[in-house]
Amino acid sequence: MIIVSACLLGKNCKYSGGNNRAENVIKYLERKEYILVCPEQLGGLSTPRDPAEIITDGNKDGNDVLLKTAKVLSNKGVDVTSNFVKGAEETLKIAKRNKATKAILKAGSPSCGYKKIYDGTFLSNKIEGMGVTAAILNKENIELLDEDDI
Secondary structure, eight states: EEEEEEEGGGGOSSSSSSOOOOEEEEETTTOEEEEEEOHHHHTTOOSSSOOOOEESSSSSOOOHTTTTTSSSEEETSOHHHHHHHHHHHHHHHHHHTTTTTTEEEEEEEETTOOEEESSSSSSSOOOOOOOOOHHHHTTOOOOOTTTTTO
């Protein structure tokens, strides 16, 4: 079973209200079993919503959010850390319940990015790091991919 970011399959759950439809992911998933997730929605955030980034001190990522040493803030300064953590935990529950061994996640997302994430300045700068959901899935040895890996 594969967990997939719903936005990659054309579901309008992106922060802007749109999606990140990726034809290569859709094609890859043909004849495979998968479950769509949107960690932000699972965490109780609406669509659309203000963009959010993990606020860093130069080296924080989703693992640090889980350890409560970093925060996820919206571009208006609203702390949405608890929503991101709840969404990650709910995604993990779904993954475990369905014995998922792989997750295809949205690159760069503060939830789903697993190679690079935005640096918390809201200036489109990226740093190495994982989003909150990617970090929790990675700790459970679920293979992580993004749309660029397919």
